[in-house]
Amino acid sequence: MTDFDVIVVGGGNAGFCAAESAAEHGARVLLLEKAPEAEAGGNSYYTAGAFRVAFESVAEFRDLLDPDTTDRLDRTVVPAYPASAFEADMRRVTDDRCDPVLTRVLVSRSADTVRWLAGNGIRWRLMYERQAYESNGSWVFFGGLFLGTVDGGKGLIAQHTRAARDAGVRIRYGAEVVGLELADPAVRGVRYRTADGTEHVVTAGALVLTAGGFEADPDRRERYLGxxxxxxxxxxxxxxxxxxLDLALAAGAARHGDWSSCHSVAWDAGADRAAGNRELTNQLTRQSYPIGIVVNENGQRFLDEGADFRNYTYAKYGREILRQPNGRAFQLFDAKTRPLLRTEEYDSRPISEAVADSLPELAAKLGIDPDGLVRTVTEFNGSIVDVPFDPAVKDGRAARVDPPKSNWAQALDTPPYYGYAVGCGITFTFGGVRIDESAAVLDESGTRIAGLYAAGELAGGLFSGNYPGGTGLTAGAVFGRLAGEHAARHARASA
Ligand SMILES: Cc1cc2nc3c(=O)[nH]c(=O)nc-3n(C[C@H](O)[C@H](O)[C@H](O)COP(=O)(O)OP(=O)(O)OC[C@H]3O[C@@H](n4cnc5c(N)ncnc54)[C@H](O)[C@@H]3O)c2cc1C
Structure with missing residues (x-):
């Protein structure tokens, strides 16, 4: 007799989904989380709680929305985002490198999984402040993303923890998994270490690995990302x-996906490098660059700020910032555009901000070459196509410079000027282990490793080079739920 039916390793969104799903299928479940309870929730805790789902009409989700968030619904436009559009976005932003089978599972199960989560007590809202602009009296959503959890990632983890406990899941915090014992196909063991250095062994019929990627380890980042x-x-x-991840590979799991790229964004340059901030969480991100310009310390632009809606460019622009001198860049706005910035990010304090009445003065405050900046802005201002500015659609208001700005170009000409210093913030890594459509871990020959499942960022294959915003949580939920269900079935069958 094993200690549990299913052991889940890692207590983020994917882990909780696996644990709740396994419990729902009758399993006795243990969830092991490395962090102490006060620091738990993984990356999922730090998120904005945005979930990307395929849908034909927002009415499909009407009954799931928190009543406090529906007062503007009759003045809200949410363009349909059918499965074909979600799949096309995955293929487009990854340059066709997303695993087609896993992508189909992700997309086809996205809406149903959100409904399942709602049944477990996860609360939903429309993300007006992040994903919509007011246009002619209506709120118009953009970028295929509208649904978020109440209280973002903090709310998501609190609601998950409650749901798991209510379902009878046992949770051990401060339990760092240091070994997998897979010699006996009917008894899967896990070795974990507690804060006092003691090692413990627990057994189960099946294991689900949801311990995230390797983004918090600088050595592994240098080794795999460069x-x-x-x-x-x-x-x-x-x-x-x-x-x-290393333990899974040593146990025979095949690698999958892009181990050399990751999700990385513009992040406040004054932030701590070693870890996120549990109070500010996602407020340290700086995502309103599509309506400004971004320059390096030489005052030069180096990317197309308006290439697409933010959701489709932000996850690859961290890498471009890292390549600049001293790994730094500056997002610049003026008095016209400053009111359009996301308040939760740009009104958050502390912030690496400078305000000045002239561009040279702004450059001096931020450490940018003033002549370079004035040259860049003069050329940029003089190259803007004269069509109306509309941040809710791809307006074609381009700046014909090199690199171009394809949409939302506004002359930087109205003081005061605002500048925000940013660095490259790494979110998560894209490489992982290979899983199939039931989240079973596969070996190099494509055979399932009995009783071993994986989900969330530990499983590779979905993303490469770039990522459509809001897909990480959805992927963790879809495959975590599948992993929990199949792990519970496997444990029952092998008992
Ligand atoms: C600031 C920020 C904002 C984001 N916003 C969004 C968003 O709005 N929408 C979206 O879709 N995605 C967002 N993401 C990405 C999202 O966080 C991930 O896609 C998702 O949380 C991954 O879930 P996960 O369960 O795989 O990993 P995690 O939530 O990171 O959980 C992994 C857990 O495993 C534990 N663990 C690691 N090693 C061990 C070990 N040896 N033993 C036991 N436990 C271990 C960790 O402590 C952690 O708790 C954001 C990420 C960040 C950092």
Whole structure:
């Protein structure tokens, strides 16, 4: 007799989904989390709680929305985002490198999984403040993303923890998994260490690995992502250091996906590099660059701020910032555009901000070459196509410079000027282990490793080079739920 039916390793969104799903299928479940309870929740705790789902009409979710968030619904436009559009976005932003089977599972189960989560007590809202602009008296959503959890990632983890406990899941915090014991196909063992250094062994019929990627380990970042990545700012938890990934590979799991790229964004340059901030969480991100310009210390632009809606560019622009001198860049706005910035990010304090009445003065305050900046802005201002500015749609208001700004170009000409210093914030890594459509871990020959399942960022194959915003939580939920269900079935069958 094993100690449990299913052991889940890692207590973020994917782990909780696996644990709740396994319990729902009758399993006795233990969840092991490395962090102490006060620091738990993984990267999922730090999120904005945005979930990308396929849908035909927002009415499908009407009954799931928290009543406090529906007062503007009759003045709200949420363009349909059918499965074909979600799948096309995955293929487009990853340059067709997303695993087609896993992508189909992700997309086809996204809406149903959100409904399942609601049944477990996860609360939903429309994300007006992040994903909509007011246009002609209506709120118009953009970027295929509208649904978020009440109280963001903090709310998500609190609601998950309650749901898991209510379902009878046992949770051990401060339990760092240091070994997998897989010799006996009917008894899967896990070795974990507690804060006092003691090692413990627990057994189960099946294991679900949901211990995230390796983004919080500078050495693994340098090894897999390349030189310079040791300097990135960690946006989330300090505990996703990749050791469970290594244990899975040592146990025969095949690698899958893109081990050389990751999700990384513009992040406040004054933030701590080693880990995110549990109070400010996602407020340290700086995501309103599509309506401004971004320059480096030489005052030069180096990316197309308006190439697409923010959701489709932000996750690859951290890498571009890391490549700039001293790994720094500056987002610049003026009195016209400053009111359009996301308040939760740009009104958050502390912030690496400078305000000045002239561009040279702003440059001096931020450490930018003043002549370079004035040259860049003069050329940019003189190259803007004269069509109306509309941040809710791709307006075609381009600046014809090199690099171009394809949409939302506004002359930087109205003081005061505002500048925000940013670095590269790493969110999560894209490489992981290979799983199939039931979240079973596969070996190099494509055979299932009996009783071993994985989900969340520990499973690779979905993302490469870039990522459509809001997909990480959805992927963790879809595959975590599948992993829990199949692990419970496996444990029952092998008991
Ligand atoms: C600031 C920020 C904002 C984000 N916003 C969004 C968003 O709005 N929408 C979205 O879709 N995605 C967002 N993401 C990405 C999102 O966080 C991830 O896609 C998702 O949380 C991954 O879930 P997970 O369960 O795989 O990993 P995590 O939530 O990171 O959980 C992994 C857990 O495993 C534990 N662990 C690690 N090693 C061990 C070990 N040896 N033993 C036991 N436990 C271990 C960790 O402590 C951690 O708790 C954001 C990320 C960050 C950092």
């Amino acid at each position: 030189p310079g990545w040791g300097q990135a700012y960690v946006r989330g938890c300090a505990t996703n250091t990749g050791e469970v």
